[in-house]
Amino acid sequence: MKNSGISIIDPWGSTSVESYERLFEEFGIQSIGGLVEKLPNVPFFIRRGLIFGHRDFDKIVEAINKKQSFAVMSGIKPTGPLHVGAVLTLREIILFQKLGATAFYCIADIEAYEDNGIPLEESEKTALDNLVDALTLGLDPSRAYIYRQSKENDVKDLAFIFARSVTLSTMEAIYGARHIGLYMSALVQAGDILLPQLKRFGGPKPTVVPVGVDQDPHIRLCRDLANKFKEKMGFIPPSATYHVLIRGLDGSSKMSKRNPMSYFTLTEAVESVEHKLKNAFTGGRPTAKEQRVLGGEPEKCPIFDLYKFFFVEDDAKLMDIYWRCKKGEILCGEDKAFAVEAASSFIKEHQHRRKLFIDKARDLLGLS
Numbered sequence: 001m002k003n004s005g006i007s008i009i010d011p012w013g014s015t016s017v018e019s020y021e022r023l024f025e026e027f028g029i030q031s032i033g034g035l036v037e038k039l040p041n042v043p044f045f046i047r048r049g050l051i052f053g054h055r056d057f058d059k060i061v062e063a064i065n066k067k068q069s070f071a072v073m074s075g076i077k078p079t080g081p082l083h084v085g086a087v088l089t090l091r092e093i094i095l096f097q098k099l100g101a102t103a104f105y106c107i108a109d110i111e112a113y114e115d116n117g118i119p120l121e122e123s124e125k126t127a128l129d130n131l132v133d134a135l136t137l138g139l140d141p142s143r144a145y146i147y148r149q150s151k152e153n154d155v156k157d158l159a160f161i162f163a164r165s166v167t168l169s170t171m172e173a174i175y176g177a178r179h180i181g182l183y184m185s186a187l188v189q190a191g192d193i194l195l196p197q198l199k200r201f202g203g204p205k206p207t208v209v210p211v212g213v214d215q216d217p218h219i220r221l222c223r224d225l226a227n228k229f230k231e232k233m234g235f236i237p238p239s240a241t242y243h244v245l246i247r248g249l250d251g252s253s254k255m256s257k258r259n260p261m262s263y264f265t266l267t268e269a270v271e272s273v274e275h276k277l278k279n280a281f282t283g284g285r286p287t288a289k290e291q292r293v294l295g296g297e298p299e300k301c302p303i304f305d306l307y308k309f310f311f312v313e314d315d316a317k318l319m320d321i322y323w324r325c326k327k328g329e330i331l332c333g334e335d336k337a338f339a340v341e342a343a344s345s346f347i348k349e350h351q352h353r354r355k356l357f358i359d360k361a362r363d364l365l366g367l368s
């Protein structure tokens with residue numbers, strides 16, 4: 001989206017990214033490049049370049065390697081069941097937690113109200129379901145601060161403190177013309193991101209926010225505010241890692257809750273997941289004959305994205321699928337059968353295990 005000739009990434013819209021390189025030039029996001037090798041463990045989703053960019057991630061790498069205190073912070077907006085695209089963010093939070101971070105897991109219910117009109121009392125059940133998923137995937141509650149924005153006075157106080165330092169034209173330059181509620185929710189998010197640095201959590205510390213690149217405006221706003229309040233409150237500008245956006249099953253450039261055929265959720269009926277995958281767009285050719293001759297295009301294929309992001313952790317196996325597709329040795333029908341199998345077993349296992357975490361999640365949210 002363009003505003004007076006300046007590019008704008010819309011964190012509340014359907015941002016698509018044509019060129020990740022342009023983000024480096026235009027917004028100052030840096031390539032994660034050699035920093036990855038300095039991490040003690042490099043899981044498959046980092047090895048494969050799915051985390052492609054960063055801001056100040058070197059501070060986090062240093063904290064990890066020197067075993068210093070640091071935090072990982074992320075928010076889940078409780079607008080509905082967690083879709084598979086959110087798994088990558090949760091895996092990043094869990095990874096940093098395992099590398100020594102205290103996790104700050106924010107239930108972004110104020111943003112869900114401002115952006116999606118969902119009343120706070122209605123988002124509570126969704127927040128519970130989402131938290132059950134996060135715990136099932138491995139979030140360790142003993143090393144996490146889990147809270148709802150609407151009930152966390154410190155983040156709201158910070159938003160009001162920050163509001164005095166931001167003009168309407170700054171918000172318009174970052175986000176475009178939006179209603180005041182969204183601007184307010186952006187300031188609340190800045191409060192979320194800087195919450196780990198308050199005295200009650202041990203004071204200033206490096207904090208990493210793993211996000212999809214569409215959320216960069218919030219990072220830029222927050223880093224700007226951290227710099228403005230550095231002297232008064234001691235904030236260290238937050239670090240961020242950026243992951244690529246997973247394609248929608250319908251072929252759209254980003255999996256989005258706005259189109260149910262573009263995603264599936266972790267609590268969806270297995271039959272429904274299978275139906276969506278069988279009808280998914282692919283990088284295949286119009287006819288089997290053409291595909292045998294020309295090969296498929298896994299780079300454009302949401303089914304291949306599912307393997308790359310989630311279901312095939314073995315690099316050699318992933319490359320085998322890639323090349324068999326490129327050489328026309330497999331057709332989309334047979335490959336989709338494999339994808340259906342992989343997704344179904346993941347979903348079945350997840351849904352079976354999540355029953356173990358319902359009571360814990362209720363406890364954590366004070367709903368017992």
Ligand code: SF4
Binds near residue numbers: 301304330336
């Ligand atoms: S064979 Fe598989 S990876 Fe290749 S285009 Fe078809 S569905 Fe995608």
